[in-house]
Amino acid sequence: MLSAPDRNIDERRPIHPGSYQIMNALRAHSRNLPTASRPSARRSKAAAFTLTELLVVMVIIAILIAILLPVVGRIQESARRTTCMSNVKQLAAAAL
Numbered sequence: 001m002l003s004a005p006d007r008n009i010d011e012r013r014p015i016h017p018g019s020y021q022i023m024n025a026l027r028a029h030s031r032n033l034p035t036a037s038r039p040s041a042r043r044s045k046a047a048a049f050t051l052t053e054l055l056v057v058m059v060i061i062a063i064l065i066a067i068l069l070p071v072v073g074r075i076q077e078s079a080r081r082t083t084c085m086s087n088v089k090q091l092a093a094a095a096l
Helices: 017-031 039-046 051-095
Strands: none
Touching: none
């Protein structure tokens, strides 16, 4: 009886007897590969960020913050000025 991984999915169609030898040889070959060339080792290596990439992203974020802070300050000052002018107009209208 064949083991579960080697069993043909479609039992009506026979598998060539030599194909089991080929599949087993491929499995044995993949076990003997160095860890760097195994797919699982490559996936974990590619998913990580390098220190240089992280530093570049941090520098870009710092530059964007440095550009936006003065703009936000000007917008807040303009809002304060508008509120003050509105209050003065309301006081003038109430006095009349």
